[in-house]
Amino acid sequence: MTRPQTITPLYLGIAASALVIVAGGVGFGLARLQHTSGAMPATDTAGKGKVLYWYDPMVPAQHFDKPGKSPFMDMQLKPRYAGEADPAEGGVQIDPSRLQNLGVRLASVERGDFTATFDAAGSLDFNGRDVAIIQARANGFVQRVYARAPGDVIAAGAPIADILVPSWGGAQSEYLAVIATHDPSLEAAARQRLVLLGMSAGLIDNVKRTGKISNVVTITTPVGGAIQTLDARQGMTVSMGQTLAQVTSLSSVWLTAAVPEVQAGRVKIGQTVTADLAAFPSETFTGRIAAILPTTQTDSRTLSVRVELPNPGAKLRPGMFATVHLAGNSSQALFVPTEALIRTGKRTLVMLGDGKGRFTPAEVQTGRENGDRTEIIAGLNEGDKVVASGQFLIDSEASLSGINARPLTPMSPPSGAAAAAPALYSTKGVIEQLKGNSITLSHEAVPAIGWPAMTMTFKLSSANLAKGMKVGDHVSFGFVQKADGPVIQKIDAMGGMQ
Missing domain, CATH: 2.40.50.320 (Copper binding periplasmic protein CusF)
Structure with missing residues (x-):
């Protein structure tokens, strides 16, 4: 038979204490649950200020009056505090006090006179319109060749070769005989015959003055320049019309510039251009477009533009390379600093700033360039602020945050004038x-x-x-x-x- 267990006063005290502790814990839990399910607090525990509402970062336009899990995404809602920018506006928010440390600099979108300028590479060549072809005027023999060679630069009137023309001897004897008759008409006819045989007026006058036959003629160059070809050799036989030498003048040279196809509409015949040469770093050469060649280079997609440059002193030599600067007409345009543009290859972006630390990427359409300025055709308006320095850091943050760029929108036309349609x-x-x-x-x-x-x-x-x-x-x-x-x-x- 089992003996009944006796409950002592000590056991009764311990049980009572346990009941009190359990009851207190339940009451505290009920009170906490009641507070959580009630209205949202006026301030957060972190001391960031008043909470205006909670939102899903992926759907920032939808507001909630209490925290919890987003009904759109598997994530917790975030609070928006008083004084913070509206997350529905998008963009990147940076503390204004940190902007200077990041090197962020803003620039205004301006409207003003804009001249389209661009550079092209070019090379110098001989002026193909200033060429002299030196030929034999009659059948004969080369008696003497002066010390000349292809590539030599010679002055106008420089001798090339002495040619013996046997047939001239008899004709000159007849001319002297006619002169002795003192018949002007016969003398004129005899003189005309010598001209047709290829004699120059100076040679005929010399025969008349001296009364001596001169059937050796010195062939000279009518222009100064570089000898391109020289085919006269001592002792060789020449025939009437045979080319003995070719001389190209150096008084002017051609500068052939390779202009990109997209710039073809900005070049015109007669347009003034300037050129810089590495050989003469302190000088700028000015010329005019003499011709636009009719075909485009298919491999480089460039148009060949021929510029005629004066060449005093003949210091510009064919084969030299030059940088050609071309400028179009001036017109009113909207522009930003070129350094503010972010070129991705598919589109061009800028980072818009509101002056309060919020930045938004925006797509733009660019046009002409002039030095450190670029024309904006669409996407911005006059007075907008864009980031001119440090934009790549902000763009990286925007990309990581999944912020989409503002789509391309036409810019506002100038006040008082409508945008003209292209011709x-x-x-x-x-x-x-x-x-x-x-x-x-x-x-x-x-x-x-x-x-x-x-x-x-x-x-x-x-x-x-x-x-x-x-x-x-x-x-x-x-x-x-x-x-x-x-x-x-x-x-x-x-x-x-x-």
């Missing part, structure tokens, strides 16, 4: 190649912009414009000049070139 230029040509949204045409001259007839590639505003056309078709077309090159707006097939 449409029309001409005719033959299709050489069709590829996607581009077309290569051999077209006629475009006098309105100073273009000669040439072969070049155009963009199509729509690939459907050339639908049904093929290589070899004769077409008439109209195009506009844009920052990235000429764009065809209309094209029509035709029966043949006029």
